[in-house]
Amino acid sequence: MVAAKAGKMAGVAGDRRIVSEGAGEPGTLSEVAYQRLRTDIVSGVLGAGKPLRLEALKQRYGLSFSPLREALMRLQSERLVFSTALRGFSVAPLSREEMKDATETRILIESEALRRSMQDGDDDWEAGIVAAFHALSLQAERQLRLSGEVDAVDMHAMDERHYQFHRALIAHCRSPRLLDLADQLYVETQRYRLPCLVGPVAGTSARDVAAEHQQIMDAALRRSEDAVRYLAEHYRRTADIIEASTAWPSSA
Numbered sequence: 001m002v003a004a005k006a007g008k009m010a011g012v013a014g015d016r017r018i019v020s021e022g023a024g025e026p027g028t029l030s031e032v033a034y035q036r037l038r039t040d041i042v043s044g045v046l047g048a049g050k051p052l053r054l055e056a057l058k059q060r061y062g063l064s065f066s067p068l069r070e071a072l073m074r075l076q077s078e079r080l081v082f083s084t085a086l087r088g089f090s091v092a093p094l095s096r097e098e099m100k101d102a103t104e105t106r107i108l109i110e111s112e113a114l115r116r117s118m119q120d121g122d123d124d125w126e127a128g129i130v131a132a133f134h135a136l137s138l139q140a141e142r143q144l145r146l147s148g149e150v151d152a153v154d155m156h157a158m159d160e161r162h163y164q165f166h167r168a169l170i171a172h173c174r175s176p177r178l179l180d181l182a183d184q185l186y187v188e189t190q191r192y193r194l195p196c197l198v199g200p201v202a203g204t205s206a207r208d209v210a211a212e213h214q215q216i217m218d219a220a221l222r223r224s225e226d227a228v229r230y231l232a233e234h235y236r237r238t239a240d241i242i243e244a245s246t247a248w249p250s251s252a
Contacts, residue, residue: 033063033071041080041091042191043156048249052081052089078184080191096248099192103239106185107232113170113178114231118223125172126221132168133217136161140210159194165213169220169231192242207237 037057040046057068072089075081079098083089092098117125139161143154163186170182212234219227 029067030070033067034074037071046091048094050091102188109181111228113173116173117170121172128168132165136165
């Protein structure tokens with residue numbers, strides 16, 4: 001299923017960012033290479049296991065070997081790219097265990113970040129959560145009004161607002177390292193999650209994602225530990241849907 005759905009996302013521009021990287025455009029060629037490669041891997045344009053030969057990448061992106069090699073090394077550190085001595089670089093394979101591990105680690109990191117944010121969060125933190133939730137709700141309502149299947153642009157717009165909402169929840173944790181780890185794990189799980197946003201998933205129960213986000217937000221604004229529990233349940237429901245809808249390799 002993942003391979004079939006990936007084609008629906010291939011129309012997104014190659015240099016479109018999946019996760020926000022802060023203000024400004026990439027400042028170096030290696031950053032450009034990193035952004036474009038990561039986008040194509042996460043969105044499934046470059047499929048799991050695909051060889052990433054430098055000559056082919058040079059032709060595809062119009063960049064020289066040096067920034068491409070730097071980008072591949074960076075993506076390898078993020079577990080999106082694998083390398084072997086004989087075969088070179090390739091897109092990391094899909095793995096059920098890898099997805100579950102990334103999900104549980106994400107819960108661990110974001111739960112701590114959320115607790116710290118609830119402890120120290122101020123009016124601006126609360127306002128940021130409410131604003132991000134409102135933007136996410138507007139995009140969700142917009143997509144409900146669309147006839148037919150959601151296209152790649154709308155899907156990525158939804159995912160971007162989803163990211164901004166979850167980032168707002170933990171934004172006041174006062175730990176750049178926790179935020180960096182949260183971003184890395186977001187990307188690691190994103191390559192599994194994005195294909196599942198296209199169309200219904202057979203064999204899974206109906207899900208009110210808007211209500212789940214509302215529940216998390218309300219508990220966080222009350223500074224309640226329930227927010228941490230709701231967040232974990234939210235991520236695990238997504239992992240269950242991914243597991244049910246992905247055509248896993250026989251060894252995954």
